[in-house]
Amino acid sequence: MSAAAPRSPRRSSGRPRGADSTARREEILATAAQLFSAEGYRGTSMSGVARACGMSQTGLVHYFPTKDDLLQAVMDRRDEIDTAQVRAPAEGRPRGWEFLESLVDLVRHNQGQPGIVRLFTTMAGEAVDPGHPANTWLRRHHRVTADQIRAALAEAAEDGRLAGDAPVGSIVRTVIAAMDGLQIQWLSDPGCPDMAEDFAVLVDALRRRWGG
Amino acid sequence: MSAAAPRSPRRSSGRPRGADSTARREEILATAAQLFSAEGYRGTSMSGVARACGMSQTGLVHYFPTKDDLLQAVMDRRDEIDTAQVRAPAEGRPRGWEFLESLVDLVRHNQGQPGIVRLFTTMAGEAVDPGHPANTWLRRHHRVTADQIRAALAEAAEDGRLAGDAPVGSIVRTVIAAMDGLQIQWLSDPGCPDMAEDFAVLVDALRRRWGG
DNA sequence: CCTACCGATCGGTAGG
């Protein structure tokens, strides 16, 4: 309507610069991960993410059409990094109980990544609701972790290193629960000591009780 | 200040009915607990709580001047009920490892109270942030629970039922972590089995490892 | 029909 509308299409009228879209996506994912971890999904706004990236809200929507799309991309990226961390250290991952003990290293590694830990804990708290957009992610994350631990215990059994009456399901769920729960205490209390040491105590107790 | 201030306290001029204020408070606390557990603190609005109680938002503000006040009252009430549950079953609470085993009953009891479990888990997820209004509650809740478990382990030590080199702090934190973490899995996955059984497996393993 | 955004604004709701 205004006569001041830009009429020189060959100048820097429309978009500012032809920034690389892959780099932009990465920047958005990193920024969104930080905001989701600090404020939760519900507490984070698309315009807030856009502002933190130095772009407009509509520019953000170009990359991620909905808030849900952005969330899925952020959590998928988190799991990619995480999976790489669990599998990579040794080329073939540790066998049997040694895999459980290698999770102690993962917990120790996580202590250097408070942002990642915070993202997981904050999202898990919201996503327990079956209607939450991250519920599917949360359950898949737990299922994948459970499958890995279960496979390791099956190897232990093959090697004669697991009691025949060991409650495998309970062991799996308790190990995952301890990792999740220790993160809550560690994040909420700045004076909370080493998570890895606590977790090692659990693995040791379980192995002594049901290991061969 | 205003000249329109209600001057006829005997008529039904201002407020609709002289509802009992204590009953109203209880109703608000129960309703708010439900909404906080479903939507989180950030996802719950004062006007939403008011609507669910069939009152106006300003009416609600009369009872709880700020959203923070409402939150504190809800969480304090939750802990009151919870503490009564832990202490009451036996008149004097179980001694030593038996207290740890009595926590299995608490976990079993919680399975009949999904609303309470959900409130705790949702709030814990948000409140890991030191700037969150429920952070103080979360840390106090964990500290009180930790003190109880530590006291029980001290009794076990007195009775010669605890190894001298037992890592008491790690045991305490791991037990709490397992309770918190099992709730996440149990809430998020409708097909998840008995939390109490899983938790009992942990207590058994810890007792066999460090019990006398 | 594409990428990479812009300034402006929609109807509705937040805590107070």
Next chain:
DNA sequence: CCTACCGATCGGTAGG
């Protein structure tokens, strides 16, 4: 406890 509002911001979409 009510009506009547505030400054701001929500997720999402319009045309260009």
